[in-house]
Amino acid sequence: EDQVTQSPEALRLQEGESSSLNCSYTVSGLRGLFWYRQDPGKGPEFLFTLYSAGEEKEKERLKATLTKKESFLHITAPKPEDSATYLCAVQAGAGANSKLTFGKGITLSVRP
Amino acid sequence: EAGVTQFPSHSVIEKGQTVTLRCDPISGHDNLYWYRRVMGKEIKFLLHFVKESKQDESGMPNNRFLAERTGGTYSTLKVQPAELEDSGVYFCASSRSSNQPQHFGDGTRLSIL
Structure with a gap:
């Protein structure tokens, strides 16, 4: 069974204090790893897809990386508006199976 | 491009009643998914x-849940009869193909009393 573990559960940063969020996964045949951002009362908002080990994607202050066992979401010089829950999900297996398996998420709070 | 739309945003019903959730996917997206938290x-x-x-309906918890997508456009998810453990947030997502990112709606918060 596919498993996704995110750590830490919660992270509090000072504005400008860079850090990384971790997503460890155990799957049979990774097809893609997805990062989403979720604000309170809203649905997950797509950020990145990573397909193979060594791949990196960047968007503003966020950078996602992927290895064979885990992914990191690096946040450089965060701002209060980066406060949200960050979700990691994997898509695995062959054929038409395209469901996402999610981790519990990491709640990030950035203090001004 | 309009996003995924879900109705209602919040539903409160009593145990044993029936509730129907609706999802309108992004136009042109053939793939539609239901999730629950x-x-x-x-x-x-x-x-x-x-x-x-x-x-794939491998995640459906039991036969009290019925999902339909007549005509391949919007989808409904009916819970009948609702039980206490059905409480949660139900999300709908859509994608143009199975290899592309899934885009989520804001969910329906379902409370069973």
């Missing part, structure tokens, strides 16, 4: 439509 747990997959056909 119960309190303290991760978001979990329920089922996947490709156009009007059920591609």
